[in-house]
Amino acid sequence: MKRGLVAVSILGLAAMAAQADEWNKQWPVNGTPEVHISAGDASITVEAGSNDAVEANLSTRGWTIGNSGVRVIEHQNGNRIDLEIKEPNTRHSFGEHSARLTVRVPRDLTGYIHTGDGSVRLTGLHGSVRADTGDGSIQADDLDGMLEARSGDGSVHVRGRFDSLQ
Numbered sequence: 001m002k003r004g005l006v007a008v009s010i011l012g013l014a015a016m017a018a019q020a021d022e023w024n025k026q027w028p029v030n031g032t033p034e035v036h037i038s039a040g041d042a043s044i045t046v047e048a049g050s051n052d053a054v055e056a057n058l059s060t061r062g063w064t065i066g067n068s069g070v071r072v073i074e075h076q077n078g079n080r081i082d083l084e085i086k087e088p089n090t091r092h093s094f095g096e097h098s099a100r101l102t103v104r105v106p107r108d109l110t111g112y113i114h115t116g117d118g119s120v121r122l123t124g125l126h127g128s129v130r131a132d133t134g135d136g137s138i139q140a141d142d143l144d145g146m147l148e149a150r151s152g153d154g155s156v157h158v159r160g161r162f163d164s165l166q
Contacts, residue, residue: 019066023058027076032127034110035103039085041117042099043136044082048124054081056104062097063088070099119154122147 022054030056043056049055056074063069073084087099098153099118105111110130119136121131125143132138132150140147143160150156158165 015165017058020061021060021063021069023065023072024056025072025074026053026055027081028053029081029106032108032110033077033106034080034112034145035105036080036082036112037085037101037103037114038083039099039115039118040087041044042085042087042101042115043118043120044113044115045100045102045121045123046111046113046125047104047122048107048126049111051106054105056083057102058099059102060097060099062095064160099125119160120149142154 022094029039029052030049035054037046047069051162056063061071065072069088071086073086075082085099085101105116107124107126109125109127111125111127113129113131115133115136118133120131120133120138122131122140123142126145129143130148134152135154136151137154138149138156139161140149140158143158145162146164147158147162148166149158
């Protein structure tokens with residue numbers, strides 16, 4: 001009987017850990033957007049996409065998205081978009097937890113991207129971009145303009161044409 005309860009408990013924990021969720025949002029823009037992204041532990045990809053919108057997709061594993069899980073705080077004021085991802089405190093939780101944010105933007109933009117513990121990937125962007133991660137790598141391909149990239153504990157690989165590179 002005890003083995004049965006243990007097996008059911010383990011299956012329940014595995015099901016909670018396998019939990020996945022998804023969130024999507026699109027903001028219309030005119031001209032060059034200014035995009036501010038901040039995430040606690042999420043991996044972030046920002047890539048050139050639509051010319052008239054900023055589109056975000058957040059996928060989680062082991063967490064739901066909402067008040068009791070990963071919270072998304074977003075705001076648009078003209079061409080400025082602020083997007084913040086807040087992961088729940090998982091100090092006493094079991095299983096794998098991850099959050100992955102993909103943002104498609106017009107090629108021309110001003111971007112500020114920060115994650116505390118995740119990788120940052122930038123592709124096909126033109127303009128001024130500042131990216132930093134406390135504990136993850138930064139990969140930037142096909143960039144044109146100004147890039148400031150900082151990683152507290154990870155590699156930084158960049159390719160492109162830069163007016164300024166820090």
